[in-house]
Amino acid sequence: MPTLLIAASGTGGHLFPALAVAEALPADWQVHWVGVPNRLETDLVPSRYPLHMVRAGGLQGRGLRKLWNLLQLLLAVLPMRRLIRREGVSVVFSSGGYIAAPAILAARWCGVPVVLHESNAIPGRVTRLLGPLCTTVAVGLPQAAERLSRCRPLVCGTPVRRDFLTPTPLPEWVPGGDGPLLLVMGGSQGALRLNRMVRPLLPQLAASGCRIVHLTGSQDPEAGTLRLDGVAERAFSEELPGLLQHCDLAISRAGAGSLSELAVCGTPAILVPFPQAADRHQDANAAAAASLGAAVIVWQHEPGEPALGRAVWRLLGPRLRGAATGADPLEPMRDGMQALAVRDADRRLVQVLEQVSGRG
Numbered sequence: 001m002p003t004l005l006i007a008a009s010g011t012g013g014h015l016f017p018a019l020a021v022a023e024a025l026p027a028d029w030q031v032h033w034v035g036v037p038n039r040l041e042t043d044l045v046p047s048r049y050p051l052h053m054v055r056a057g058g059l060q061g062r063g064l065r066k067l068w069n070l071l072q073l074l075l076a077v078l079p080m081r082r083l084i085r086r087e088g089v090s091v092v093f094s095s096g097g098y099i100a101a102p103a104i105l106a107a108r109w110c111g112v113p114v115v116l117h118e119s120n121a122i123p124g125r126v127t128r129l130l131g132p133l134c135t136t137v138a139v140g141l142p143q144a145a146e147r148l149s150r151c152r153p154l155v156c157g158t159p160v161r162r163d164f165l166t167p168t169p170l171p172e173w174v175p176g177g178d179g180p181l182l183l184v185m186g187g188s189q190g191a192l193r194l195n196r197m198v199r200p201l202l203p204q205l206a207a208s209g210c211r212i213v214h215l216t217g218s219q220d221p222e223a224g225t226l227r228l229d230g231v232a233e234r235a236f237s238e239e240l241p242g243l244l245q246h247c248d249l250a251i252s253r254a255g256a257g258s259l260s261e262l263a264v265c266g267t268p269a270i271l272v273p274f275p276q277a278a279d280r281h282q283d284a285n286a287a288a289a290a291s292l293g294a295a296v297i298v299w300q301h302e303p304g305e306p307a308l309g310r311a312v313w314r315l316l317g318p319r320l321r322g323a324a325t326g327a328d329p330l331e332p333m334r335d336g337m338q339a340l341a342v343r344d345a346d347r348r349l350v351q352v353l354e355q356v357s358g359r360g
Contacts, residue, residue, distance in 0.1 A: 002357050003030045003087055006049075007080075007094040007103035009039050012187065013257040017119060017345075018095040020159035022049065024346035025353070032087050034080060036099060054079050054102065073101050080106035090357045091115065093349075096124050104130045113356040117349065118144055119158040119256035121284035135356045138349060140256055140342075141288050156349060157342020158260040161241075165264055165343055168242040175230045179209035180248035180319040182312070183267075185240070186217050187253045194272050195220050196303045198251060201312060206230040208320045213243055241265070248330060249315055251308070254286035254297075262295075263341035268333035269295045270311050294336030 004025065008018035022031050031049045035041035045051045054076040080102050084092070092107040092114040094100035100116060104126075107114040113135040118127045121143040131137045131151045139145050140158035174181065182205065186194045195216050202212055203226075212231045216223040223233060237243065244250065244265035252258050254271040262269050271289060273282035289295035296315065298308050313320075315329050342348075 001028055001030055002090040002359060003032065004353065005084060005087065005089040005092045005103070006031060006033045007035075007092065007099050008033070008097070009035045009041055009099040010097055011040060011255075011257075013119065013255045014095045014097045015040055015044055016161060016257050017117065017159040017260075018093070019044065019048070020161050020346045021093065021095075021117075021349050021353075023162065024159070024350045026350075030087075032083070032089070034083065034099070034103065052079075052083055054099075073098060076102035077105045077109070081109055084110045084112055091353050093117070093353060095119065096127060098126060100126045101130060104133055108133050115349070115352055115356060117156075117158075118148075118153075119260070120144065120281040121256075121288050122279045122281040123147055124278060124281070136352050138352060140260065140345070141285070143284060143288050154352065156352070157345030158256055159346035159349060160257075160260050160264055162346075163241040164244065164261050166241070168239075168245055170242050170246040171237070171239040173232060174213055174243070174246075175211040175232055177209065177211055177230065179211050179230070180316050181211045181213070181246060182316065183213050183215070183243050183247040183250045185215040185250065185252050185258070187255050187258055191217065191253055191272075191274070192220055193300055194251070194253065195222065197272065197301065197308050199226055200303050201309050202226060202228060202231055205312070205316075205320075210316060210320060213237075213247070215240075248319065249312070251312070254282040254289075256281075256285055259285050259289060259340075260342075260345075263289075263337045264343055266334045266337045266341070268315065268330045268337065270298055270308070270315070271295045272298050272300055272308070275300050289336070289340055292336040292339050293332050294340050295333065 006018050008014045033045045033049045034052045094103050095117045115136045116134045117138045119140040121141045137151050137153045138156045139153045145153040184198050206228045214233045218235045244267045250267050250269045254273040271286040273286045286297045296311050298311050
C-alpha cells in the first residue's frame, strides 16, 4: 500500500488543491498530512486524514524575526524526517508555501521522491530555490514554467474540488429576480480593501435590478451595515460552486486557487490583484487570465474612485438595460475562462504520483 505525505498549510490556495489531489487518489493509497498549528488545515484536514503538526514560520519579517523563522524551518526537517520513516512514506507531495521547504529537504534526506506543485504564474521562493531537488515540479500555468530555468516543470493546471466540476444548483438564499447576478469574493480569508471598493457601487447596482452576493470574509467590521433589497451578504459560503456556475460576473482577488475555480466554472471576472502578494504573483495570475480575454484587471484603489465601477457597468450594463441587440461582453470572457480551465489537473497529478512511486 503506497503512502503519501502531503505538506500543505495556511490558505485555501495551498490547501484546496492538495485536498483535491488526495481525494482523486486510488482507494489503496494511505494519506498523511503535515501542517502548522493554528492554520486553516486544523479545520479542514482532521476529519479526512491524519494531521501531524510541526512548528514552522515563513521568511517574512526582518532581522532577528526572520532569522528565527529560518531556524524554525530548518528545525522542522527533523520531525518531518522521523514522520517519513515512521509511516513508511512512499512519496511526498507539497502544494508550495514555506512548509514545502522542510518537506523537500526531509524527503531528499530519506531518499523519498517528492512532487512539488506551484499554482501561481510567478513561482514562489521555495519553488525557485528547492525545485531542482524535487523529483517533479508541476505548475498550474505555462507562465510559471517559463520562469523555472533550473528544472523542467510539467504544466498540469491547478486542481479544484470536485464540487466545482459537477453541475450544482443556485443556492436558494440568493436574491431572486431576472437581473444579472454579481458575485463578490475575496478568497478564503476575505479581502477588506476589496470589500470597501465594492460597497459604494452596490446601491445603484441593486436599484438597477442587479442581484448581488457579497462574500465578505469573517474579519470585516463593516459587514452587515449595508442592507439592500437584492443584496445577500455572508461571511463565506460552502455553496461557492453553485454561485460560480450561475453568476454572470465575479469580482475577485487573483489567487491561483480562485482563478482555477473561476476557470472551470466558466465565470467571467473582474480581477483585483492583492498588491502585497509575494513577488506580486497575483498581478501575473490576473495577466494570464486577461491575455485570454477571460478577465478584466482593475488595480486596487480607494473607495469612490471610478475604475471598478466603470468596469462593472461596462460588463453588466447591456444586461441591466435589457439591450436586445449588440454584442454581450461577457460571452467572449466565458470562452476565455474555458480556454484557461484544466478540468483534470487532479488526475494528472495523481498520475505523476503513481509514476514516481513506481506504480505508473
